[in-house]
Amino acid sequence: MKQHIPNAITLLNLFCGSIAVIFTVNNNLLTAAIFVFLGIFFDFFDGFAARKLKVQSELGLQLDSLADVVTSGLVPGLVMYKLLVLSLDRVVLNSSNGWSGNGFSGITPASLLPLFGLFITLASAYRLAKFNIDDEQQTYFKGLPTPANALLILSLPLILEFQDNDVINAVILNKWFLIAVTILSCYLLNSKIKLFALKFKDFSFKANAIRYIFLILSLVMLIVLQFAAVPFIIVLYILLSVLDKSTSK
Template sequence: MFLSQVIDNTIKKLKTQLANILTMTNLFLGGFAIIFTLHGNLSLSLLLIFLAALADRFDGLAARKLKSESDLGKQLDSMSDIISFGVAPALLMYEGILNVLSVPGIFFTILYISCGAFRLARFNITESNGYFTGLPITAAGCILTFSYLGIPYFPPQFFLFLTLLLSFFMVSPFKIKKV
């Protein structure tokens, strides 16, 4: 009887924390992506950012399905997202191509991270109404990461422009319906 209660309580706690576990998985993958970028393994970094996007997709689904949405979960998700879809893709692109542009490459890398942080902060203080205001950082980060594959085919200025465009879209006032 006692063992059964312990197992039931453990399962219940795991269910309530599943979304946070997935969010922390997102954070870990983004952190590892940054480390691998710093060590020159850009292809592995790209893979880890996309795996972080999968974890990010499922953390919200798990929270809603298990009715475990919380303010803590929302804040933790945003902090994870700035790592996995702000810093990691920006650093990947900087190391992959933007560094050849010197000061503009540095500036637009930091601008992208700053706009991502602003977008997440704005999201955290607004009520959910079925729409996102501006491009979600997850989408921007995935687009920027995916563009890494085009480095052999496009000049560095293309990536500078893309970084600027994604930065602008994240902080812009347009609405995107949530799916």
């Protein structure tokens, strides 16, 4: 019975991701973000449960990646698509153009641009496939993990919603900024940069100093900057990983 517990948690991740897709398609990015956060929570604890119960399996590994493709791959790709639509100040999915389901008449280069955001989904799927066949990524990651990348992308609409700063809004809703973030996201997902994993074999400070420093600094930034802290936390994660001797070996 206990061998099914981690897989059930993984399926909860997939369930949350599927709900997030529905809300994203219906332009409710805030609720979508909430379900992505829940999915990432379940994604963290399915592996934890498998290790604690000593029931790791190949099925669990594959199921975990399939769930992540939706929650941390498809959803951020769709969110970037929606943000690019907003940056063009037009609704691409209406009856006046080719995305209405009536064929491809009326499709223009401008209406195609938002599809560029879906490259995040493609890069996420490729990253997860590589992870599944790489035996080295047990104590560290190569490239930015898909949940971290999803948090980065989902932070953008949350910043727009809750921090409502005209300058920041203008930057986020600039199509060139969004294109640059998409390209950077795809690169980081599949880069060879070694990043430490937030896996605690024990809770001693000596063995987990880099993790504790990261968590404490991240908490401080979240308190001070709120959702705007997320991009800085990703940068901090990369910088600390580069400095961490255990991942530089």
